[in-house]
Amino acid sequence: MNFSNYKFKSEIFKRQLAEALELAVGQEAAKVKARAVLAVLSARDVRVSSAVRARILSCLDLAVLDRWIHRAATASDAEDVLHE
Template sequence: MTDLSFFTSPLSQEIRAEGRAEGIVKTKIKDILMLLDGRGVPVSDTDRHRITSCDDLDTLDRWFARAITATSISEVLDADQPDTER
């Protein structure tokens, strides 16, 4: 009989949760870049790197919400811009 206890252990559950979170972040990054491209908003290599290196889901959510109506990358990334949620 095979010991399957690892698959239900707290460590295993933590590893799966981290993997899911990474997947969500990667998807959000892809969505932001796709949205900006589709709207014709130019993204410099520096700004692209800033987006792709971000791993904070709250920040990515904020950038995504801004990207929906943004006409420039600065409207998306600049911290002094008002959030669309306010």
């Protein structure tokens, strides 16, 4: 059975589906940005501990990850990237 053209009638289901999709897109964007932080640090030969790596990869806040990407470009230490 092909559901690609199915029109959901329940407003509650439509809203839940939209929220789930938005969450999934946001989580994927966070993964990409977290990998970017690590890539910048790697390109600069900055050592990243497993604890810092785990914190970066678990972050879902896109604004924080954007700040970390910028800091990674100049930080001399990976932990400096995370300090607010």
